[in-house]
Amino acid sequence: MTMRYLLWGIIMLMLLCFAGFGGWLLSLPTGAPASEAPQVPQAERQAMLEALRPPEGRRPVVAVIGINDATETTDYLVPTGILRRADVADVLLVSTDPGPVRLYPALQVEADQTMATFDAEHPDGADYVIVPAMSRDDDPQVLGWLRAQAGRGARIIAVCAGAKALGATGLLDNRRATTHWYYLRDLLQRSPGINYVPDRRMVSDGAVTTTTGISASMPMMLTLIEAIAGRQKAEEVATGLGVPSWDARHLSAAFGITRRFAATVLANRLAFWDSEEFVLQIKDGVDEVSLALAADAWSRTYRSSVEIQSVSGEAVVSANGIRILPDPDRAHEGQDLPSVEGPPARVLDQTLEDIASRYGRPTAHVVAMQLEYPWAKGGP
Incomplete structure (x- = not known):
């Protein structure tokens, strides 16, 4: 008798859970609005290029930082691959510690240097630091290193949810920014001083740039190439990538849980x-x-x-x-x-x-x- 009541209790609990989920599911929108991404003013685009201009007189150094146990696959590899094929800067994959860098949801790679080695070889810091999404947004090594690089004058580019790590450093406080749609609420709760900008795949404010989701690494890197080496070079690289355009247009309302x-x-x-x-x-x-x-x-x-x-x-x-x-x-x-x-x-x-x-x-x-x-x- 006790077992029968227990089984009925489990069944009723499951039904209540499914009923609750069904109610939540029905509360969701059926789809995204049928509209187009708004145009980005030319002045805004030019201001972003100016914010990303490299120092004159030397070849820029780009550091792509990642933690060893879980860094997002595309965020880590796509910026590195695109910038290296452009050959407009020295681009280094950097890790927190020695050993392989496990990427998620797939792949495992070897970084070129650890943060310690990079600092020893580049005491003046990087010209650009690219911050991918990482499984931990509060890694003390990464946060301290980002603050130090920013203090030496590096331009920081956070791809996707890399903005959460950047937000944890305080470098996004009182700045305009964006991030992956799924992590936006979390970012704004942790860093309420951020001025969120919708309908942009990338946003620059001073020496800090942020992007929307994972695929934004392609237009972001083409924009960086254009800032470093000019429009013609960016067009050559874009042709090889199969990317017809790379402006900041984006329809934020098209992305969310439907x-x-x-x-x-x-x-x-x-x-x-x-x-x-x-x-x-x-x-x-x-x-x-x-x-x-x-x-x-x-x-x-x-x-x-x-x-x-x-x-x-x-x-x-x-x-x-x-x-x-x-x-x-x-x-x-x-x-x-x-x-x-x-x-x-x-x-x-x-x-x-x-x-x-x-x-x-x-x-x-x-x-x-x-x-x-x-x-x-x-x-x-």
């Missing part, structure tokens, strides 16, 4: 028995930007994960000198994904189409929403 988004995530999570593991086979010379975007996207479906393997079984050196470490060999248990050849922006679009073909367009929409990527075919 009813379709939440229902798709729930359905994909409940289908855990049908989850898949894919293998990406890479070799020396792989385009690190395309690789990061594809691996990131496939890892955000709530249906699949990505394992990285190299043809040789050893570390792979990417097209722009990033050492990528393969995951432990599991005898290729997963299915092979197509190679990531081609301009990175087109690789991302094709990856979203492949995800849509395999899991349905709502899942591809969920991925694009997480990347804060204005995917034309992603629907509302």
